[in-house]
Amino acid sequence: MSLVTKLIWTFISLGIVTIWGLTLTGIVAKIFARVQGRLGPPVWQPFIDIIKNNAKRTAVSHGIMFYLGPVFRIAGGIGTYMFIPAIYGSLYFSNFSVSGDVFLVMYFIFFGQLGMALGAGEGGHPYSAIGVARGLAQMTAFEVPFALSVISLAVQYHTLNITEIVAAQQGGILSWTLFTNPLAVIAAMIAMLGMNMYNPFSVVIAPQETPIGPPTEYSASFLGMLATNRGIFNAAKMVLFMNLYFGGATNLVEMIVKTFCIYFFSVFIGVAFPRFKTEDAIRFFLKVPTLVGILAIAVFLI
Amino acid sequence: MSYMDKTTGIPEQGITPPIPDTGEMPDREWRKDDKTLTNAELTLEEQDWFCDARPTPAKPAWGPVEKFYNWARANSLWILAFGTGCGAIELRPLVTARYDISRLGMQPRPTPRQASVFMIGGYVSIKTLKRIVRSYEQMQGPKFVVAVCSCAINGGMYWDSYNTVKRIDQYIPVDVYVTGCMPRPEAVMAGFSKLKELILAGKAEGQNLYAEKFDWYKANQKQVIKDWNMPDYNW
Numbered sequence: 001m002s003l004v005t006k007l008i009w010t011f012i013s014l015g016i017v018t019i020w021g022l023t024l025t026g027i028v029a030k031i032f033a034r035v036q037g038r039l040g041p042p043v044w045q046p047f048i049d050i051i052k053n054n055a056k057r058t059a060v061s062h063g064i065m066f067y068l069g070p071v072f073r074i075a076g077g078i079g080t081y082m083f084i085p086a087i088y089g090s091l092y093f094s095n096f097s098v099s100g101d102v103f104l105v106m107y108f109i110f111f112g113q114l115g116m117a118l119g120a121g122e123g124g125h126p127y128s129a130i131g132v133a134r135g136l137a138q139m140t141a142f143e144v145p146f147a148l149s150v151i152s153l154a155v156q157y158h159t160l161n162i163t164e165i166v167a168a169q170q171g172g173i174l175s176w177t178l179f180t181n182p183l184a185v186i187a188a189m190i191a192m193l194g195m196n197m198y199n200p201f202s203v204v205i206a207p208q209e210t211p212i213g214p215p216t217e218y219s220a221s222f223l224g225m226l227a228t229n230r231g232i233f234n235a236a237k238m239v240l241f242m243n244l245y246f247g248g249a250t251n252l253v254e255m256i257v258k259t260f261c262i263y264f265f266s267v268f269i270g271v272a273f274p275r276f277k278t279e280d281a282i283r284f285f286l287k288v289p290t291l292v293g294i295l296a297i298a299v300f301l302i
Numbered sequence: 303m304s305y306m307d308k309t310t311g312i313p314e315q316g317i318t319p320p321i322p323d324t325g326e327m328p329d330r331e332w333r334k335d336d337k338t339l340t341n342a343e344l345t346l347e348e349q350d351w352f353c354d355a356r357p358t359p360a361k362p363a364w365g366p367v368e369k370f371y372n373w374a375r376a377n378s379l380w381i382l383a384f385g386t387g388c389g390a391i392e393l394r395p396l397v398t399a400r401y402d403i404s405r406l407g408m409q410p411r412p413t414p415r416q417a418s419v420f421m422i423g424g425y426v427s428i429k430t431l432k433r434i435v436r437s438y439e440q441m442q443g444p445k446f447v448v449a450v451c452s453c454a455i456n457g458g459m460y461w462d463s464y465n466t467v468k469r470i471d472q473y474i475p476v477d478v479y480v481t482g483c484m485p486r487p488e489a490v491m492a493g494f495s496k497l498k499e500l501i502l503a504g505k506a507e508g509q510n511l512y513a514e515k516f517d518w519y520k521a522n523q524k525q526v527i528k529d530w531n532m533p534d535y536n537w
Contacts, residue, residue: 029404033402033404033405036399037399038398038399038402038404038405039402039404039405040402040404040405041404041405041407041409042405042407045378045407048374048377048378048407049378049407051370051371051374051378052371052374052375052377052378052418055363055371055374055375056442056443056444057360057361057442057443057444057509058360058442058443058509058537059442060415060442060537127413212411212412212413212416215416216412216413216415217413217415218415218416219415219416219442220442223416
């Protein structure tokens with residue numbers, strides 16, 4: 001397949017994943033509402049919000065870095081997705097997975113947040129700075145169990161290539177990392193709770209408390225871009241987790257069902273628990289999940 | 303100067319009345335030229351921090367596109383609630399399970415930058431008006447204003463107060479008023495449905511009205527807000 005055709009297919013797959021990611025956000029908002037005894041917004045509400053934000057007639061910019069913040073964020077989201085095979089064995093939906101390994105993807109997960117931090121900082125709003133400080137602190141904390149879990153996988157499968165990790169899990173449900181390396185999965189799934197920023201780790205973007213977090217100063221199409229990225233990024237993370245721990249997917253339907261189930265884990269916890277303070281969240285990640293992650297590596301080294 | 307209540311003939315008391323809206327405005331000291339404001343009340347250092355451009359009316363998009371945009375705007379109203387008086391308490395039942403405005407695509411937003419509806423809940427004192435003006439001007443257009451409670455419409459029980467404005471639409475453009483003291487949540491929701499109708503019909507152009515009649519609004523605001531230690535247009 002030529003590079004151009006591959007690029008076209010990658011963007012088609014990116015489009016599908018964006019729509020799925022945003023729909024997922026809508027479904028989750030609906031589930032949250034039903035648990036709270038409300039009817040909740042329609043499933044397509046995230047799309048309307050994005051259209052509305054992009055249809056604003058004015059937008060305020062505070063300088064070049066402020067402008068680049070959402071650009072970096074969405075680059076982080078797209079970059080994360082670009083190097084993950086969406087569907088194992090598919091000629092069209094494996095993206096550029098041969099060009100990068102799981103460490104590159106982990107870097108991209110962090111990259112967007114850093115870019116956003118610089119952008120939000122230039123906005124000059126104190127709430128942005130508070131949000132950024134909280135976000136980066138929490139992110140650094142949950143990266144520890146996640147990185148340990150990925151290292152455990154590297155030790156287990158002797159590779160960092162995501163396609164090879166998926167290939168090693170083929171041949172029935174018992175070949176999934178979930179069953180062959182449960183400790184790594186436990187550490188990673190707890191890290192995912194922090195990554196998805198639902199309760200109990202939602203203090204970073206806590207909307208109705210004092211600040212809304214890093215996007216306080218972002219309005220109009222900037223906000224539309226950030227919302228679009230939220231869709232891409234959510235879906236990309238779920239596809240990554242599906243590939244690393246749940247055997248990947250061999251067709252589109254399987255991918256959608258699996259990513260939904262993985263996402264539902266953090267929703268399930270989210271509706272049931274209250275919010276951690278940032279320092280408590282950091283302490284939490286650095287205790288049990290980190291120990292589980294270390295244990296997951298130790299098991300394979302011994 | 304006092305002005306008469308048209309129905310009773312009793313001279314009204316209270317704050318300095320607004321300037322009659324004749325469409326013509328003499329030159330004001332805050333106008334440097336047609337596009338620039340002086341920000342004269344700020345110190346020189348502060349003048350550097352803030353922008354001095356006047357708001358300009360924004361053109362709507364091409365017909366069908368604008369209709370589509372208006373549909374999106376009407377179905378995604380993000381509220382900036384300004385609890386100036388007792389009306390603010392009506393927002394709680396609106397977002398909780400009983401009335402749940404989120405099913406209509408509405409949600410409260412904590413920052414004016416991201417909100418599209420400004421909900422003013424009750425009487426507006428001079429001190430509050432200053433914050434209202436600041437918040438309203440920071441909202442990104444198209445922006446809409448819903449004023450809730452009698453006090454926002456005619457001053458209500460504060461009609462002769464020395465520090466409460468009577469009609470908010472003499473200071474910022476208001477799209478919908480919701481009457482009552484206090485209005486039930488159903489009334490507030492009816493107000494929002496009316497606002498939706500106006501948006502869908504393309505009639506909720508408060509942002510442009512504010513830009514066109516900026517001098518008049520600003521003159522009225524400056525007439526009552528005595529300690530004007532903010533830029534002439536905040537954004």
